[in-house]
Amino acid sequence: MTRALAAAAILLGIAHAAFAVEPSEMLANPTLEARAEAIGKQLRCVVCQNETIEESGADLAHDLRVLIRERLTSGDTDAQAIKYVTDRYGTFVLLKPPVEPATYLLWFSPFAILAVGAAGAWFYLRRRKAPPDEPLDLNQRRRLERLLLDDQ
Amino acid sequence: MSWRRAAYLLPLIAFVALAIYLSHGLAPGYNPELLPSALIDKPAPSFDLAGLKGEARLTNRAFADEIVFVNFFASWCVPCREESPVLMDLSRRNVIVLYGVDYKDKPADAEKFLQQYGDPYRRIGVDESGRTAIDFGVYGVPETYAIDRTGRIRWRHVGPLTSDVVTKEILPLLQELGAS
Numbered sequence: 001m002t003r004a005l006a007a008a009a010i011l012l013g014i015a016h017a018a019f020a021v022e023p024s025e026m027l028a029n030p031t032l033e034a035r036a037e038a039i040g041k042q043l044r045c046v047v048c049q050n051e052t053i054e055e056s057g058a059d060l061a062h063d064l065r066v067l068i069r070e071r072l073t074s075g076d077t078d079a080q081a082i083k084y085v086t087d088r089y090g091t092f093v094l095l096k097p098p099v100e101p102a103t104y105l106l107w108f109s110p111f112a113i114l115a116v117g118a119a120g121a122w123f124y125l126r127r128r129k130a131p132p133d134e135p136l137d138l139n140q141r142r143r144l145e146r147l148l149l150d151d152q
Numbered sequence: 153m154s155w156r157r158a159a160y161l162l163p164l165i166a167f168v169a170l171a172i173y174l175s176h177g178l179a180p181g182y183n184p185e186l187l188p189s190a191l192i193d194k195p196a197p198s199f200d201l202a203g204l205k206g207e208a209r210l211t212n213r214a215f216a217d218e219i220v221f222v223n224f225f226a227s228w229c230v231p232c233r234e235e236s237p238v239l240m241d242l243s244r245r246n247v248i249v250l251y252g253v254d255y256k257d258k259p260a261d262a263e264k265f266l267q268q269y270g271d272p273y274r275r276i277g278v279d280e281s282g283r284t285a286i287d288f289g290v291y292g293v294p295e296t297y298a299i300d301r302t303g304r305i306r307w308r309h310v311g312p313l314t315s316d317v318v319t320k321e322i323l324p325l326l327q328e329l330g331a332s
Contacts, residue, residue, distance in 0.1 A: 046187060046291040047291055047292060049185055059256070059282075060282070060291060060292075063281075063282050063283075064286070067286065086190070088287060088288070088289040089187070089190055089289050090187065090189070090190035090289070091190075
């Protein structure tokens, strides 16, 4: 059992580490390469849309990886390299969507729903609040005692 | 019905509204993977491509004062065979001016492809590196772009052109752009 688990863990680890970046694409300069990889992880591959271009085996993802490395080598900042891609493919390629009018619903609807729920809960709880306890009068107290005695 | 009773219907109303909204995703023909072009109404990217069969180079300067369509295709692309009769028909009837960009292809293969399926293009540029396609925001062949007289991209279609696309999109677009 332990061995099976260990094997599964190793296999999962391998699958996780399986990036599609080919050795020939990598830059000799480790700082630039690290920046390129960080950018690639933020960009969606438009062919296989739930993968980053860093993970994807698609031809276009390869081209974009090479392109980003070229841009960085020629002196682009990270933001400029990302803009180069979004200018052509739109902000959809950003895996973290930017806050802009088209994405307000996406970003803010959870808070709106929370506010609606909180308002509903507040109204409900306020209405349910029990009236203040009044002491029992003499008749009520007698009836209560009788009931309790019956039970025994 | 009192307001308090009506409030109990709110979840039902909310559910129906959500269901109607989400049902759009089930509509036939809806494809969530289709992306809108980021270049609509923007100037077409400039490019300068070698011509196929030793023809003159294809550059965006060739599109002077004319509504042109640019079709990205490749000999290895199966849907391109599918759309070929539609393109042939459009060009034979002179409905559109069509330029081709041969995407990531060997020129010899492209020539064979055109011999077999017909050549609807006025001229063809060879984009072996795929860079021009990236400048247009192409993510899979075939894709077709319409560029107006001022050199702006006005329309993009992903996937093979069908006669349905021609009647529902291309012909109205030509009318809107005032084709002569």
